[in-house]
Amino acid sequence: MARFAGKVGYGLQIQSAPGVFKDSIVEYPYWGDVLRNTKQLDGDPKVNDDFNASNTISIVADEYANEHFFAIRYVEWAGTRWKVSNVEVQRPRLLLRLGGVYHGVTAPTPS
Numbered sequence: 001m002a003r004f005a006g007k008v009g010y011g012l013q014i015q016s017a018p019g020v021f022k023d024s025i026v027e028y029p030y031w032g033d034v035l036r037n038t039k040q041l042d043g044d045p046k047v048n049d050d051f052n053a054s055n056t057i058s059i060v061a062d063e064y065a066n067e068h069f070f071a072i073r074y075v076e077w078a079g080t081r082w083k084v085s086n087v088e089v090q091r092p093r094l095l096l097r098l099g100g101v102y103h104g105v106t107a108p109t110p111s
Helices: 065-067
Strands: 002-017 020-036 056-060 072-077 082-090 095-103
Touching: 002 056, 020 072, 056 082, 072 095
Parallel strands: none
Antiparallel strands: 002 020, 002 072, 020 056, 056 095, 072 082, 082 095
16 A cells, blocks of 8 residues: 655635635645555547546544545645545545546645
8 A cells, every 4th residue: 555645735715805705725734545546537539638536545634634624625646736526534534535637726835
């Protein structure tokens, strides 16, 4: 079984103006195991095929992860940010099922 060490991005809704909410992304480092390491190509006829990781990563969850698992947006793994398509709570762990490449808002880089 492969080991995992990477960042998990959480998207929290912050009100930027009256009635306007935006995702504010924060990242936290986690460690765990890669339970399933597969790839999947979408079979639709396109110029560029969609690539899905179809991996499952098990992280050791802290208090923040257990309270905010619904807000997990992506996992940074193997040099890429991957969308988290499903989160399963199995205390003391969270099982993160990955989907395609994440192209959304990310955490600001420290200066």
